[in-house]
Amino acid sequence: MSHQPLIEATELGELIKQNQVNLLVADCRYALTDPAAGRTAYEQGHIPGAVYADLGDLLSAPTTGMNGRHPLPDPQAFANGLAALGANDDTLVVAYDAEDSGFAARLWWMLRWVGHDKVRVLNGGLRAWQASGGELSSEPATVRQGTLGLRHRAMPTVTFGDVLANLESREKLVLDARSPDRFRGENETIDPVGGHIPGARNRFFKDNLQADGRFKPADVLREEFKSLLGNTDPGQVINQCGSGVTACHNLLAMEVAGLQGAALYPGSWSEWCRQRDVPMERG
Numbered sequence: 288m289s290h291q292p293l294i295e296a297t298e299l300g301e302l303i304k305q306n307q308v309n310l311l312v313a314d315c316r317y318a319l320t321d322p323a324a325g326r327t328a329y330e331q332g333h334i335p336g337a338v339y340a341d342l343g344d345l346l347s348a349p350t351t352g353m354n355g356r357h358p359l360p361d362p363q364a365f366a367n368g369l370a371a372l373g374a375n376d377d378t379l380v381v382a383y384d385a386e387d388s389g390f391a392a393r394l395w396w397m398l399r400w401v402g403h404d405k406v407r408v409l410n411g412g413l414r415a416w417q418a419s420g421g422e423l424s425s426e427p428a429t430v431r432q433g434t435l436g437l438r439h440r441a442m443p444t445v446t447f448g449d450v451l452a453n454l455e456s457r458e459k460l461v462l463d464a465r466s467p468d469r470f471r472g473e474n475e476t477i478d479p480v481g482g483h484i485p486g487a488r489n490r491f492f493k494d495n496l497q498a499d500g501r502f503k504p505a506d507v508l509r510e511e512f513k514s515l516l517g518n519t520d521p522g523q524v525i526n527q528c529g530s531g532v533t534a535c536h537n538l539l540a541m542e543v544a545g546l547q548g549a550a551l552y553p554g555s556w557s558e559w560c561r562q563r564d565v566p567m568e569r570g
Contacts, residue, residue: 292395292542293502294381294407296419302379303335311374311433312337313382315346315390316413319477325390332423334383334416338372338430340394342532345369355558356477356530357393359444362401366437369398373428374435376403383409383416386500387493389533396535396551402438408539411501418499442538443550445525447562450552453525454485454566460519461487462549464528464537465556472569477529480560482567484527490515492528492536502543509544522548527555 302310314337318324322343329339340346345368348360360368374380380398382391391408398406409416417423453459463483468474470489475481483489494511497503503511516524521541528534531553541549559565 292407292539293410295410296415296421299334299381299409299416300419300421302381307379309375309378311372311378311380313340313372313380313391313394314338315340315342315382315384315394317342317384317390325384328385330425332425334413334421335424335426336428337383338428340372340382342390342393345372346390346393346397353558353561355554355561357532357553357557359397359400359531359553362440363437365397366401366403366435369403370433370435371430372433373430374403374433376434376436378405378433378435380406381409382406383412386412386414387496387536388412388500388502388539389492389536392535392539393532396442396538400440400442400444402440403435411499414500443548445550445552447552447554447558450484450525450527450559451565457486459523459525459550460516461525461527461552462490462515462534462537463487463556464490464492464526464533466491466493469529472567478557478560480567482560482569483556484559485566485568487527487568488515490537492533492540495536495540502540505543505545508540509546512541512544512546516546520548521546524549525552526550527552527559529555530557531555 316325472481
């Protein structure tokens with residue numbers, strides 16, 4: 288089934304003006320170096336009526352030191368959390384963040400993961416919203432308990448064991464969404480060890496965007512990903528990054544390009560590099 292994953296700022300503005308009752312706008316701003324920064328930014332000004340979706344709370348499970356920096360939460364708990372913010376089974380959820388959509392893409396992927404198809408990412412984020420004349424509000428959202436339920440989970444995931452076994456079989460292609468320097472093992476300031484999973488290829492998530500922060504056209508994305516994947520079917524691709532967040536950006540870009548079926552490795556490099564005697568590559 289094909290899904291429209293993006294929404295333009297002008298279209299969202301019209302939906303808000305129409306006071307659509309089945310619309311939930313979710314602000315996903317976050318800073319890896321300051322977990323409180325996103326909520327602070329939300330309180331200072333957000334798209335009118337938006338709720339705040341916290342990466343460190345709603346969109347992640349507790350860390351153990353071995354399961355990566357942003358493990359996936361229990362799917363039922365996540366669905367319950369969205370319902371508590373007002374989401375119903377027929378709600379259109381629009382996710383946004385500051386401008387590059389990295390955190391918004393995580394919410395998009397997770398809603399699809401629990402079977403909720405009516406979710407779109409604001410193309411260009413808050414920057415595009417303001418550029419289109421959209422106003423900001425510091426008023427807290429009025430939240431009513433929703434009824435969002437857990438349904439068939441169609442977005443595939445793989446485990447550390449799956450990725451480790453793939454080093455031998457090479458049946459699947461691993462795409463790493465981190466910046467090229469971190470992929471090479473340089474300038475690593477977030478995880479304890481620098482480098483990448485052996486055999487992985489690098490697709491920096493920001494390469495999916497134009498200069499204005501909006502996604503490149505579908506045909507351009509498709510050509511770029513096909514150039515990287517070669518003859519590999521999208522269903523044989525594993526997307527990873529540092530902690531399973533910006534990998535969702537590549538998954539979103541692949542969806543825009545019509546290349547569905549790739550899997551997410553939620554633990555990503557932050558889980559991989561903490562395992563004992565695990566193989567790594569640099570350069």
